[in-house]
Amino acid sequence: MKAMLALEDGTLFTGRAFGATGEQWGEVVFNTGMTGYQEILTDPSYCGQIVVMTYPLIGNYGINREDFEAKKSFIRGFVVKEACDYPSNWRAGYRIGDFLAREGVLGISGVDTRALTRHLRSYGTMRGVIATGAVDQAQLVEKAKNCPHLSGQKLVADVAVKETYAIEGRGPRVMLIDLGSKQNIIRKLRERNCAVIVVPPDITPEQIAQIGPDGVLISNGPGDPVDVPKTIATTREIIGKYPLFGICLGNQVMALALGAKTYKMKFGHRGANHPVKDLRTGRVYITSHNHGFSVDEESLKGMDIDITHINLNDNTVEGIRHKYLPLFAVQYHPEASPGPQESDYIFDQFMDMMRGEVQ
Ligand SMILES: NC(=O)CC[C@H](N)C(=O)O
Numbered sequence: 001m002k003a004m005l006a007l008e009d010g011t012l013f014t015g016r017a018f019g020a021t022g023e024q025w026g027e028v029v030f031n032t033g034m035t036g037y038q039e040i041l042t043d044p045s046y047c048g049q050i051v052v053m054t055y056p057l058i059g060n061y062g063i064n065r066e067d068f069e070a071k072k073s074f075i076r077g078f079v080v081k082e083a084c085d086y087p088s089n090w091r092a093g094y095r096i097g098d099f100l101a102r103e104g105v106l107g108i109s110g111v112d113t114r115a116l117t118r119h120l121r122s123y124g125t126m127r128g129v130i131a132t133g134a135v136d137q138a139q140l141v142e143k144a145k146n147c148p149h150l151s152g153q154k155l156v157a158d159v160a161v162k163e164t165y166a167i168e169g170r171g172p173r174v175m176l177i178d179l180g181s182k183q184n185i186i187r188k189l190r191e192r193n194c195a196v197i198v199v200p201p202d203i204t205p206e207q208i209a210q211i212g213p214d215g216v217l218i219s220n221g222p223g224d225p226v227d228v229p230k231t232i233a234t235t236r237e238i239i240g241k242y243p244l245f246g247i248c249l250g251n252q253v254m255a256l257a258l259g260a261k262t263y264k265m266k267f268g269h270r271g272a273n274h275p276v277k278d279l280r281t282g283r284v285y286i287t288s289h290n291h292g293f294s295v296d297e298e299s300l301k302g303m304d305i306d307i308t309h310i311n312l313n314d315n316t317v318e319g320i321r322h323k324y325l326p327l328f329a330v331q332y333h334p335e336a337s338p339g340p341q342e343s344d345y346i347f348d349q350f351m352d353m354m355r356g357e358v359q
Pocket of ligand 1: 219221249250290293
């Protein structure tokens with residue numbers, strides 16, 4: 001079946017449907033990972049977005065039963081050059097097209113993803129609509145022009161837990177403020193024997209005090225960070241009271257709680273091959289990214305905050321740390337392993353911080 005992607009600036013791409021059928025709108029973004037499509041499809045931070053993969057063959061190792069980042073996919077659409085129908089891997093449970101159909105995600109293959117990515121890179125992230133079957137092109141462009149922007153949508157509420165739940169462990173008790181957390185964050189804490197108390201985004205400082213965790217981790221999540229004012233207000237209240245660690249959206253929330261600013265990037269960072277430099281050690285790590293917003297470096301000036309990490313592609317802020325309070329955060333994903341486990345040390349730093357060994 002034919003499928004079409006229309007961008008808000010009137011650009012059209014045609015291809016074939018390979019997942020669910022129908023119509024869906026979202027913000028069109030590109031990801032440069034050569035692998036990791038299963039994690040991308042199930043990362044709740046992509047809620048509200050249509051993802052274009054730059055790597056030309058997607059689905060070749062299938063979908064397995066172990067690597068899900070969430071119980072379901074929140075992605076709005078998936079755009080590839082070639083979708084592989086015959087996966088080959090000992091862990092492959094099912095085909096990518098079947099997975100998309102089951103999850104109700106529209107997939108479109110046969111698209112010139114290089115041209116599409118170059119377009120988004122030149123003109124920036126845009127809204128778009130995917131439709132399968134016979135479509136009216138002019139109408140589709142109209143819909144892309146009129147669909148909501150990512151900012152202003154309450155996407156975190158769609159993906160975060162509504163009720164608190166706890167996972168036992170004999171180590172430190174970590175409260176995870178869930179804005180749409182990837183499962184791997186929980187796995188990394190459990191590997192370190194942490195007890196994890198997963199709480200909704202609207203948790204209050206009083207409720208946190210009742211639970212009395214050893215540390216608080218603010219998770220990744222979808223949308224514009226300014227769209228979670230309650231979590232920002234709660235974070236502001238607990239700064240200095242508990243060791244605090246933020247990942248991605250959690251990093252942005254932390255920066256906003258401290259009084260800094262965030263801004264929308266032209267086309268963001270999405271991929272598993274971003275070089276990030278730890279300014280304290282001078283070491284460079286290849287890291288996994290998924291963000292369209294960034295902490296404004298200028299707005300950190302004069303604050304008791306050190307920039308600990310930068311992205312070597314564009315020098316944007318990738319990590320912050322308070323000069324004397326137990327608080328740090330990273331913009332990239334230390335829980336993901338785009339190869340070796342080298343960003344694991346970030347979780348070890350959080351463990352040290354909870355033990356009172358602030359470096
Ligand atoms: N992975 C994330 O947490 C993404 C954070 C935020 N939604 C952004 O796009 O910048």
